[in-house]
Amino acid sequence: MPSQPGPDQWTPEGLLVRIRFANLAGARVLLYARALSDGQASSEYGVHCLGCTDTWTMTDSRSSSTTYPLNFLEGRERANEHAGQCRALPGPLPGRPDDETATGMITTRIARRQRDHGFSLHVSDFTGDRVLLQRTDAWIHEQLAAIADRRPDLLAITTDTTSTGTTHVYHRVQPHPSTRTQATSAR
Ligand SMILES: [Zn+2]
Structure with missing residues (x-):
């Protein structure tokens, strides 16, 4: 090793x-x-x-x-x-999570950001997770496609091909099912 x-x-x-x-x-x-x-x-x-x-x-x-x-x-x-102000002792370097754990981290981050309105998601929205995630942009994009397949209630992907043949991929976090949330949190 x-x-x-x-x-x-x-x-x-x-x-x-x-x-x-x-x-x-x-x-x-x-x-x-x-x-x-x-x-x-x-x-x-x-x-x-x-x-x-x-x-x-x-x-x-x-x-x-x-x-x-x-x-x-x-x-x-x-x-x-x-x-200049932190006194925390050096900790161990974070270990690389396995694929299942890393995908779970991405799914959790998207679910936490879900609001009552939809909005577009960019790979830079995961910048704060990347030291622990230890994956490339390309890997994250693959997982976003898989999450959109598995959880259409959470994430939608649309593509748009321009006249010059360039394809743009858009990721959209779906609106939170807020009516149900309000019914339970009103107690
Ligand atoms: Zn610190």
Whole structure:
């Protein structure tokens, strides 16, 4: 068995780690992006602390009511700020979940985000899960197709082919069956 890489080499599958900070106890705080199919980094970033295991993917909701995915500079600032105040000891590197567990994580994330209105889903919506998920964008897209087959109440996929022959795939989270939820939560 190959020896496990240390926290200074470890890169979760499907990601690019751009900067590793050290917190006050030496635990690494990763600034990461998704690895796109051409090997470039995504424009959305995530921050994950291997000490306290907290993750950030969005701009600060305390200073603005509108939040959006962290870009490189915002992610770097967040990681640096957290590293300067977190005292959690370095923990073990997260193990790679098996396929069934990873698919379950994706399904749970979609179900938690379900609202009383439908909305489109993007692979970047899973940025905060990726350090634990350890899967590529392509793998996640395959699972989304399988989930849409299995759970049409949860996720719908539509495709649109342009006149130039380019096919776009759209993922849409289906509205929550809110009438039933309200009936049970009204007790
Ligand atoms: Zn931390």
